[in-house]
Amino acid sequence: MDYNVKDIKLAGAGKLKIEWAEEHMPVLMEIKKEFQKTKPMRSIRVGFALHVTKETAVLVKTLIAGGADVAIAGCNPLSTQDDVAAALAEDGVKVYAWRGETKEEYYENINRVLDFKPEITIDDGGDLVFTVHKERQDLIKDIRGGCEETTTGIIRLKAMEKDGALRYPVMDVNDAKTKHFFDNRYGTGQSTIDGILRATNVLLAGKNFVVAGYGFCGRGVATRAKGMGSNVIVAETDPTRALEAVMDGFRVMPLKEASRIGDIFLTVTGNMAVLGKEHFKLMKNGAILANSGHFNVEINIPELEGLSMEKKRIRENVEKYTLKDGRHLYLLTEGRLVNLAAAEGHPSEVMDMSFANQAMAVKYLLENRLEAGLYKIPKEVDDMIAALKLKTMDVGIDLLSEKQRKYLESWEEGT
Numbered sequence: 001m002d003y004n005v006k007d008i009k010l011a012g013a014g015k016l017k018i019e020w021a022e023e024h025m026p027v028l029m030e031i032k033k034e035f036q037k038t039k040p041m042r043s044i045r046v047g048f049a050l051h052v053t054k055e056t057a058v059l060v061k062t063l064i065a066g067g068a069d070v071a072i073a074g075c076n077p078l079s080t081q082d083d084v085a086a087a088l089a090e091d092g093v094k095v096y097a098w099r100g101e102t103k104e105e106y107y108e109n110i111n112r113v114l115d116f117k118p119e120i121t122i123d124d125g126g127d128l129v130f131t132v133h134k135e136r137q138d139l140i141k142d143i144r145g146g147c148e149e150t151t152t153g154i155i156r157l158k159a160m161e162k163d164g165a166l167r168y169p170v171m172d173v174n175d176a177k178t179k180h181f182f183d184n185r186y187g188t189g190q191s192t193i194d195g196i197l198r199a200t201n202v203l204l205a206g207k208n209f210v211v212a213g214y215g216f217c218g219r220g221v222a223t224r225a226k227g228m229g230s231n232v233i234v235a236e237t238d239p240t241r242a243l244e245a246v247m248d249g250f251r252v253m254p255l256k257e258a259s260r261i262g263d264i265f266l267t268v269t270g271n272m273a274v275l276g277k278e279h280f281k282l283m284k285n286g287a288i289l290a291n292s293g294h295f296n297v298e299i300n301i302p303e304l305e306g307l308s309m310e311k312k313r314i315r316e317n318v319e320k321y322t323l324k325d326g327r328h329l330y331l332l333t334e335g336r337l338v339n340l341a342a343a344e345g346h347p348s349e350v351m352d353m354s355f356a357n358q359a360m361a362v363k364y365l366l367e368n369r370l371e372a373g374l375y376k377i378p379k380e381v382d383d384m385i386a387a388l389k390l391k392t393m394d395v396g397i398d399l400l401s402e403k404q405r406k407y408l409e410s411w412e413e414g415t
Contacts, residue, residue, distance in 0.1 A: 001092060003094060006098035008090060011083070012083075014054075014057075014083035014087030015090075017081065017087075018057045018084065020054065020348070024347070025349070028058055029058075029062075030392075031062060031359050039067040040363045041068035041366065043067060044068050045069050045071075045118045045120070046063055046068045046070050048060065048071070048113065048121075048122045049125070049127050049128040050074070051074060051080070053080075053345050056084075059355040059358055060088060062355070062359050066363075070093055071096070072096070072097065073109040073110050073112065077101040077102070077103070078100065079345070080098055081099070094116060097109060107127075111136070114132065114139060118143065119143060122146065122147045123150075124149055125295065133166070144365055144366065145168055145365035146170040146365075147362060148173060149174050149179065149354060166374065167372050169375055171364065171375050171377060172374050173354070176357045176376075176385075178353040181216070183350050183351065183353065184217045185217070187220070187345075188217040189221050189222075190220070190224060191339035191344070192268070192292045194339065194343040195338035196332065198317075198342045199338065205230065207231070208230070208264070209231065209264045210233045210258045210259075211225070211235070212275065213270070213271075214234050214236045215269075219248075221268060222248075225264075225266075226249075230264070233253060233262065235255040255279055259282040262283065262287060263286075264290070268291070270293050272295075272297040273303075274298045277300065277303040277307055288332065290332040290338040291335050292337060296336045301331070304329065304331065308322060309322055314330070319331045356385045356388075357381070361381075364378065
């Protein structure tokens with residue numbers, strides 16, 4: 001069997017986690033039933049670089065039910081659930097992932113997936129597609145397409161497309177309404193708070209909670225921090241998003257100003273060096289720093305270390321930095337995704353829709369010969385997933401009458 005996981009003996013616990021996820025992902029399970037009948041991915045090699053969680057395992061099993069041969073690596077060195085990786089490995093999936101990978105091990109595992117010569121790539125953050133384009137270009141001729149599900153990955157792919165560097169079609173799963181309206185907002189919102197609380201067990205009520213970035217992820221975190229009793233402050237560079245945060249009832253100010261009064265800082269921008277030494281120098285003693293953006297570059301850790309005279313692990317997932325002036329700052333999960341490194345990531349019910357989009361995107365790629373470029377999830381797929389989710393929740397909605405539909409599609413009737 002071809003795998004590299006931390007401990008195969010953890011498989012039993014992992015299978016129970018996967019069973020739990022399956023019971024809370026009814027949309028994907030319906031798609032799995034259909035795939036078992038139709039086999040739309042028969043003999044197709046699919047390479048994953050996703051967080052190896054119980055929810056991802058359900059997606060893997062769904063594609064396998066559709067006939068795919070799968071290899072998977074993690075997309076973050078701290079996000080793999082080792083028992084889930086073991087469970088997949090025991091079931092014959094090619095898994096190369098464990099929690100606590102070094103940077104070198106991480107890219108070795110990415111390349112193990114690419115050695116499998118995938119015909120479809122599925123990314124969370126883009127490391128498969130970028131490694132292919134930078135280092136493994138010989139594989140491109142056999143790749144029929146890819147999928148990307150994060151804001152960070154889509155930002156990078158749009159830059160590639162603009163530069164003419166993207167050499168195969170990629171489905172933009174992130175911008176499907178049934179993905180970012182729910183995954184980014186409700187999933188990131190809840191799981192980020194969960195990660196901060198598991199790592200620190202601090203009281204959020206009464207704290208000044210600074211959210212850097214007010215996209216859908218930032219909105220979700222801000223709303224849930226407010227619900228826990230925090231005084232939420234938003235920092236933004238986009239004037240429209242900043243205005244929206246003001247209208248949503250949050251204080252908005254530059255990060256340097258917020259740095260003087262914040263108790264907890266959360267970056268969720270998709271950018272780099274959002275918090276740096278100019279901010280660390282102003283922060284209160286005991287401030288907590290966390291990140292829910294995909295890569296660990298949003299908090300400038302080298303600059304934090306340059307200001308410090310000591311660093312020590314004070315709790316699991318918490319490092320205490322003692323600055324040269326005697327103040328302490330606490331960094332969670334090495335600046336990596338706090339919701340996955342300190343908690344379990346998004347709830348299964350949210351990932352149900354996100355991974356339904358991934359599964360349907362793979363099917364769409366195989367059924368349509370697309371030119372190189374970035375493609376939206378078709379509206380009919382988005383609507384199908386939303387309708388199926390409502391059905392599984394036993395929620396009914398109204399339907400347009402033929403007269404109403406005709407009215408909406410015409411321009412001839414006036415006042």
